[in-house]
Amino acid sequence: MKTKSLLSRRAFLSASAALGAASLLPGCEPVMSGLLTGADAHPGDYPTVRAVEFMGEYLAQQTGGRLGIKVFAGGQLGSETDTLEITSFGGIDFNRVNFAPLNSVEPMTIPFSLPFVFDSVGHMRRVVDSEVGDEVLAAMEPHDLIGLAIYDSGARNFYNAQRAIRTPADMEGLKIRVPASDLYIAMVNALGANAVPIPFGEIYQSLAQGVIDGAENNWPTFVGERHYEVADYLSLTEHLLTPEMLVMSKSSYEGLSPEDRLLVREAAKASVVEMRRLWDQRVAEARQAVASSSVLVNEVDKTPFAALMRPVWDQFIETPAQQSIVRRILAMGESA
Template sequence: MTGDHDTGSQADRGRRRLLAGLCALGAAHATGVLASDRRAPGVFTATDVHPKDYPTVAAVRWIGETLERETNGRLRIRMYHAGQLGRESETLEMARYGAIDFARVYTGALNNAFPLTRALCMPFAFDSTEHQRRVHDGKVGAEVLRGFETRGVVGLALYDSGPRCFYNTRRPLHSPRDLAGLKIRVPPSDIFIELIGLLGGNPTPLPIGQVFSALETHLIDGAENNIRSFHASRHFETARYWSQTGHSYAPDALLVSKRTLDGLSRSDRVLLLDASRESVKVMRRLWDASEAEARRALAEAGIQSNTVDGPSFRKAAEPLVRELLRDPALRALHAAIRDAAG
């Protein structure tokens, strides 16, 4: 697994240079969009790759409404949804340097830059959504959020997004051997790339926006995500098999530029932090309702859903878990996560 050190292979350095270039392009695009809006004092910018009705987008919009109401319009948030300001990796960099104020980012894409997020992405760390929410609301969630402050952003909230499972165009997956030969889209995360390999699939990193066409053209055979995203993205129109593995509960993180937070008065800072914490309840309520609706709609669409041999998937993932637990900080967080399972 690739680490977070400055040393690395030539390929690793090449990927970092490529990412830097992409971020520069994204920042240039964002600067043009934001300049065209003539940003006014007190108007914060927020970005999300999800569509306008997605629970995380709605939760951040709720924060903005709260700020606007409590300050008589002095503070508010302008939301750029559906990836208008670029990919998550790009918007994270823009938030770090203050080009935008808020970014909602999937933690799987944060593992290298913010190592503590790996604890929340480890395979089979959580048993259920209820288990995950207890952890997010406790000391582990607070420690992971504090870990963001090392690189120019501040963690405001963790938004859970259900269990991640496999879907594909070929067949039901009952055990890891059913993944053999399948090209599975993964997010740009070392954990997920290595996990798919251990389970017997061929990991194929792709931006989420390219998955639909990749499924249609058979560039990939399947992907893994939560059921709400599987439905909202309409990937089910091509991938007709859903396998309930629950192999990860990797959440989303809401981040604010440290420059933005430091520029607020003490009372405004407290207001923002309180509203962000309360937004988790808003997001969860919307998430639970939308997840139930997605399950209903997928059943009506005739998607074949199956349970899996959970122990066989856990056993196949054990080498990755052992490797991650060599890190003392991750070992302590993982132990606390497992202690909260009961």
């Protein structure tokens, strides 16, 4: 991250103000005495936020309260891009971030973000729990970040207000919202739809007003953001199972004793189990909510969709190291 441009003054000042307020919270010690800080763009009840809070409780229990974590959820400290840079120079200790902003920082994260590279949630979890996941976590260190854990972000599906999507031909001409990511844009365009990058917070209104025809995301988001109120069709393409990463500032990590570093890694590993438990529960609840609604849900044969992704993979996978990661991911799949 040393080659990245400096983060905006506004983001830095906002984060500094919020972090400064943490030291004034009742019962909280100043950061230097062991209360570590965490950032997450998700709301406070989201599984990743609760997992890092679980990690903080684990640390507190193991150290008699000497170490703990105060999580600033809901984007209080800024966007993921801004907080990632703040974390790299030690302004934030822990940061949960999606792989999308990591793709522009570390090329080894790109294979995990490829469409249809994972067969299922189980396949994705096997990969991130293996030496492949360890390699991707280790690749963050040259960017002044310590990769600690890889969390779920669920299977992403297409949903829209026009028609069920059963084949790529059904996507022809649909205006589909995507994040401001070159990879997402290339994926949707390759499937025959028109990728429309708009901010996440504008999806509901844009669907309601017909500015876009559809979007794509995981089950909890489809329900939690009430998109199922304005999208009549949910098609289970599971085109992406891109995970998320918990990173720690390298300077913060190196400021710990060797014993505390091991304890932080132990706590992070334990938090993955808790995160998955909470995530699976959230997915089940979202599925039930959709089943009780008027949304029409359809299964999809993913083979013809995946067949259109080869040019996308070739566009973003450029190095032998990336190609090696992709080969090992595929070798761990259900059909391998």
